[in-house]
Amino acid sequence: MATFEHNFFYLCPHCKGHLRLANEIVFLTKTNTGLSGLVLLNPKIGDYNVIVDPKLQYAPGEHVNFICPICYENLDAKERGANLAHVIRVDREGKESQVYFSKIVGEKCTYKVEDGKVESYGDDANNYKDLF
Numbered sequence: 001m002a003t004f005e006h007n008f009f010y011l012c013p014h015c016k017g018h019l020r021l022a023n024e025i026v027f028l029t030k031t032n033t034g035l036s037g038l039v040l041l042n043p044k045i046g047d048y049n050v051i052v053d054p055k056l057q058y059a060p061g062e063h064v065n066f067i068c069p070i071c072y073e074n075l076d077a078k079e080r081g082a083n084l085a086h087v088i089r090v091d092r093e094g095k096e097s098q099v100y101f102s103k104i105v106g107e108k109c110t111y112k113v114e115d116g117k118v119e120s121y122g123d124d125a126n127n128y129k130d131l132f
């Protein structure tokens, strides 16, 4: 059974715009080969169900740039290398954590940093754990 948690949300680190609508986080994406379109990610950390416009046909291993659909800033987590994107998560008590996830198609890893404590999720979590 699906549970819908509407009591936490996600913000763009640049404009602080809300990226979550209903039960999805909305991103504009663009590949280095010029493909572009909307991608919806599940707001539950560790859930890798992704909704992609089928016309995009992103290939496994492809590097996808995640862009804020509100201010159009690239969400690259530059301080964590070239392969991770960064958003801010705010929980029901208003507490902020930093969430990093892979920009590589098919790579399943997410890192949540709160009060200096790192939690990692996904089958590929070892890939970037040295960056935290």
Ligand SMILES: [Zn+2]
Residues within 6 Å of the ligand: 012, 013, 014, 015, 016, 017, 068, 069, 070, 071, 072, 073
């Ligand atoms: Zn923004």
